[in-house]
Amino acid sequence: MALKFLTQKIAQAIDEELFSSGGFSVDQLMELAGLSVAQAITKVYDNSKYSRVLICCGPGNNGGDGLVAARHLFHFGYKPNIFYPKQSKKELYERLVIQCQSLEIPIVTELSNSSLTNDNDLIVDALFGFSFTGEIRPPFDEVIQKLKVTNIPPIVSVDIPSGWDVEKGNVNNHGLKPSMLISLTAPKLCANYFNGKHFLGGRFIPPGLKEKYELNLPLYPGTDQVVDITDLPSEKL
Amino acid sequence: MALKFLTQKIAQAIDEELFSSGGFSVDQLMELAGLSVAQAITKVYDNSKYSRVLICCGPGNNGGDGLVAARHLFHFGYKPNIFYPKQSKKELYERLVIQCQSLEIPIVTELSNSSLTNDNDLIVDALFGFSFTGEIRPPFDEVIQKLKVTNIPPIVSVDIPSGWDVEKGNVNNHGLKPSMLISLTAPKLCANYFNGKHFLGGRFIPPGLKEKYELNLPLYPGTDQVVDITDLPSEKL
Numbered sequence: 001m002a003l004k005f006l007t008q009k010i011a012q013a014i015d016e017e018l019f020s021s022g023g024f025s026v027d028q029l030m031e032l033a034g035l036s037v038a039q040a041i042t043k044v045y046d047n048s049k050y051s052r053v054l055i056c057c058g059p060g061n062n063g064g065d066g067l068v069a070a071r072h073l074f075h076f077g078y079k080p081n082i083f084y085p086k087q088s089k090k091e092l093y094e095r096l097v098i099q100c101q102s103l104e105i106p107i108v109t110e111l112s113n114s115s116l117t118n119d120n121d122l123i124v125d126a127l128f129g130f131s132f133t134g135e136i137r138p139p140f141d142e143v144i145q146k147l148k149v150t151n152i153p154p155i156v157s158v159d160i161p162s163g164w165d166v167e168k169g170n171v172n173n174h175g176l177k178p179s180m181l182i183s184l185t186a187p188k189l190c191a192n193y194f195n196g197k198h199f200l201g202g203r204f205i206p207p208g209l210k211e212k213y214e215l216n217l218p219l220y221p222g223t224d225q226v227v228d229i230t231d232l233p234s235e236k237l
Numbered sequence: 238m239a240l241k242f243l244t245q246k247i248a249q250a251i252d253e254e255l256f257s258s259g260g261f262s263v264d265q266l267m268e269l270a271g272l273s274v275a276q277a278i279t280k281v282y283d284n285s286k287y288s289r290v291l292i293c294c295g296p297g298n299n300g301g302d303g304l305v306a307a308r309h310l311f312h313f314g315y316k317p318n319i320f321y322p323k324q325s326k327k328e329l330y331e332r333l334v335i336q337c338q339s340l341e342i343p344i345v346t347e348l349s350n351s352s353l354t355n356d357n358d359l360i361v362d363a364l365f366g367f368s369f370t371g372e373i374r375p376p377f378d379e380v381i382q383k384l385k386v387t388n389i390p391p392i393v394s395v396d397i398p399s400g401w402d403v404e405k406g407n408v409n410n411h412g413l414k415p416s417m418l419i420s421l422t423a424p425k426l427c428a429n430y431f432n433g434k435h436f437l438g439g440r441f442i443p444p445g446l447k448e449k450y451e452l453n454l455p456l457y458p459g460t461d462q463v464v465d466i467t468d469l470p471s472e473k474l
Contacts, residue, residue: 023335027264039460075440076460098260102443203312206339223276223313 001216002233003200005187008166010213011130014185017209027092029204030061033184034068036201036225037124037158038076040182041069043226044197045154047077050121054153056111056143058127058162059086065158065184066126067096074103081120082107085139111146123147123155125176127162130188136163136174147176154179160190169193182226186215187234198230238453239470240437242424245403247450248367251422254446264329266441267298270421271305273438273462274361274395275313277419278306280463281434282391284314287358293348293384295364295377295399296323302395302421303363304333311340318357319344322376348383360384360392362413364399367425373400373411384413391416397427406430419463423452424471435467 006014018024041053055070057063063084070080082100084107087093100107116123125147127140136144144163147155155178160166163175167189170177181194185202203220210217220227243251255261278290292307294300300321307317319337321344324330337344353360362384364377373381381400384392392415397403400412404426407414418431422439440457447454457464 021335022339023332025264025329025332027262028268031265031268042460071441072460075457092262095260095262098258102259102445104444204308207341208339220312223279223309 003187003216003218003229004214005189005191005234006130006213007189008130008133011166011185011188014205014209014213015130018204022206022209024204026061026064030064030068030092032204032225033065033201035072036184036203037065037069037126037156037182038072039224040180040199040201040226041073041122041124041156042076043199043228044180045122045156050153051079052120053078053080053122053124054116054120055080055082055124056127056147057082057084058129058140059088060129060131062126062129062158063088064093064096065129066124067093067100069124069126069158070105071096071099071103074105080105083109083111085109085143111143113146113149116146117151117153120153122153125155125157125162125178129159129184130166132160132166144174144176156180156182158182159184160188161194164190166190183229186217187229192234198228199226200229201226240424240455240466241450241452242426242428242471243367243450244426245367245370248403248422248425251442251446251450252367255441259443259446261441263298263301267301267305267329269441269462270302270438272309273421273436273440274302274306274363274393274419275309276461277417277436277438277463278310278359278361278393279313280436280465281417282359282393287390288316289357290315290317290359290361291353291357292317292319292361293364293380294319294321295366296325297366297368299363299366299395300325301330301333302366303361304330304337306361306363306395307342308336308340311342317342320346320348322346322380348380350383350386353383354389357390359390362392362394362399362415366396366421367403369397369403381411381413393417393419395419396421397425398431401427403427420466423454424466429471435465436463437466438463
């Protein structure tokens with residue numbers, strides 16, 4: 001049974017069920033999502049070589065996952081920096097920022113081209129997730145342009161590569177070209193067009209949801225919150 | 238520098254700071270605490286031999302950690318059962334129960350002596366934590382009596398062994414005799430009187446708090462949320 005890749009609509013339906021009938025809070029699932037992102041990074045990018053990690057956070061949940069990942073990366077021995085230009089006024093996000101500030105993780109709202117290339121060993125793209133639709137608005141249009149230039153460090157995308165259509169992939173080459181993707185809960189259809197290192201996070205889906213949506217999720221090893229699905233056979237929904 | 242063991246007062250002060258200046262929510266820290274409990278259990282009690290785990294949950298935060306641990310133990314391949322006689326009406330706890338129910342983890346409110354011995358390979362004591370004071374009230378007085386009988390499976394205590402004085406240990410032999418203890422954030426003074434397998438969980442303490450309270454916490458390995466401190470030198474506060 002091949003792993004199922006999700007349409008945007010199904011991904012949203014699963015997300016809603018986790019919060020309604022599943023009883024989860026955003027705090028909880030964001031904590032586990034961010035932890036899985038940080039853990040996947042440790043498996044590919046060792047902190048001795050990729051110490052300086054710039055986490056680029058968008059205005060929504062994907063950005064929140066990035067803020068949580070930054071905190072765990074700090075505890076895993078990395079030196080995270082956060083770029084967070086449009087900061088949410090929601091209480092949860094304000095607390096996630098405080099948590100990073102208490103670790104003295106620098107948070108900036110502007111990206112300079114030179115520092116992007118010279119001051120970072122790795123970039124985490126936590127700009128947009130599976131719920132993204134429409135046009136990319138300022139300042140993120142410019143951010144994505146900057147992140148698309150060559151000679152930047154490898155990019156790790158959270159859930160979907162930012163700028164990609166959730167289902168159709170990197171339409172018109174508008175999006176980033178990450179080296180690694182961490183799909184959350186289940187991969188979205190756009191991941192069919194991704195060829196790099198691919199991890200799955202979200203070890204919290206109840207069996208009932210797995211069956212209802214025929215997710216055919218792989219087994220997670222040990223107590224890991226992520227599983228390497230780079231070479232796993234997949235099936236479009 | 239030896240690991241510091243905490244008085245009840247200092248443990249409460251650190252806890253309060255994590256929620257106030259640290260910006261954490263109970264949801265977040267309980268998620269990480271419960272995950273660390275489940276992870277520590279996998280390191281000592283393999284799910285092939287210790288599959289059936291009874292998680293005994295008290296009325297407060299320690300019980301909440303137990304509910305989270307039960308969920309992660311399920312995802313780690315164990316068969317958890319929950320004993321939760323005094324269920325909190327707080328929204329978070331009601332959601333933690335729903336999360337376990339969606340995994341079809343049985344939740345009971347009565348303990349029978351025979352099933353305690355025959356139906357379980359491991360017991361998790363998530364009855365009382367570091368904030369416990371005073372007398373143990375019904376039904377927990379009887380529960381602790383039942384858990385003290387011989388021939389029961391090994392007991393893993395969360396934060397402190399239930400029935401123990403947080404600072405003075407197992408006064409008058411009133412408490413449980415666990416085989417394993419998972420201290421959260423930092424060990425409490427009573428852990429000086431504990432001789433079994435000892436883990437520390439709580440990989441989220443900011444450096445400022447570690448310094449302020451001179452915790453001398455050990456390094457956590459890899460991406461683990463727990464560290465084995467069984468043989469670590471310690472120092473009373």
